Amino acid sequence: MGCVARVWLLGLLLFLANGAWAERLRLVADLWPPFSDQALLNGGLATDLVRTALARAGYTTEYAQVPWARALHGVEIGSYDVLINAWFSEERTRIGQFSSPYLTNRIRLLKRKNTLIDFNSLADLRPFEIAVVRNYAYDPGFDNDTQLRKVPVASFGSAARMLHAGRVSLTLEDEYVARYYLSRETPQVREDLEFLPKALSENGLHILVSHVHPGHRKIVEGFNRALQEMKADGSYAAMLKTHGF
Known part of the structure; x- marks a missing residue:
């Protein structure tokens, strides 16, 4: 095999070894x-x-x-x-x-830390006003429950600030998404809110x-x-x- 051919073959082997043909x-x-x-x-x-x-x-x-x-x-x-x-x-x-x-996406409810709210079923949520993002699908049971007192808002950030201000009692969001947006809120908002233990859906x-x-x-x-x-x-x-x- 000539020198040029050996160089070409070596280059080809390196090309394949580095996954260039993946x-x-x-x-x-x-x-x-x-x-x-x-x-x-x-x-x-x-x-x-x-x-x-x-x-x-x-x-x-x-x-x-x-x-x-x-x-x-x-x-x-x-x-x-x-x-x-x-x-x-x-x-x-x-x-x-x-x-x-x-x-795993876990849809979880959030409340203010100084409030007492127990959640075991959707019926437990009916006395409370809940901030929900417009046109957002959370869970079929929750979405279709006409007895829940839902307050439409533009975004989770708006919902979190309304909850902190006491204008609603609850809001909800995927846990990862909520933590991401709360990390960008003021400490007053972020430190005032907490998740309820039970997830709405997974x-x-x-x-x-x-x-x-x-x-x-x-x-x-x-x-x-x-x-x-x-x-x-x-x-x-x-x-x-x-x-x-």
Whole structure:
């Protein structure tokens, strides 16, 4: 073998060893801090976890942030390969294959620390005014209960400040989202509020891999395996800590 050929072969081997020929997956998500937000560290907690697990499974990735409806439709038609933050539903199994859950979204109620409110069922909440974000889906039972005294607001930040001011008795939000936004409130607001112990609902957060991609089963299997390895070696917990959780 000539010198030029040996150099070319060595370059090719290094190219492969460095994963340059690894399959590239097109990831997509909507703006949902702290899970997915290009302004946050590594694109947010969910983006970072998913990209790291897929990298360990042997894939390279590119990421797009678009409105939710566009993201879901893009996965359905194959414009994107992986939706990184999806709750399970039977309807969505027509679009793609779900991974194992990699995070748990817990919708929790918040109150002022100096108030006594017990929550065991929706009936316990009916005496109280509850700030809710307009057009936000929390839980089917809660959303459809017409006896609850819901006060529509523009955002969780507005709800938290109303709660602190005593204009409502409760509000609610995903625990990760609430902690993210409370960390950006004034100490007076942040330190005045606390979560009720019982969660209103819990949903696993999954990736959804497009059925259009011929390797969707392999992608999900690799992601699930890498996720378990990350939990076993401590890198999963370290990543949560890096993102402030």
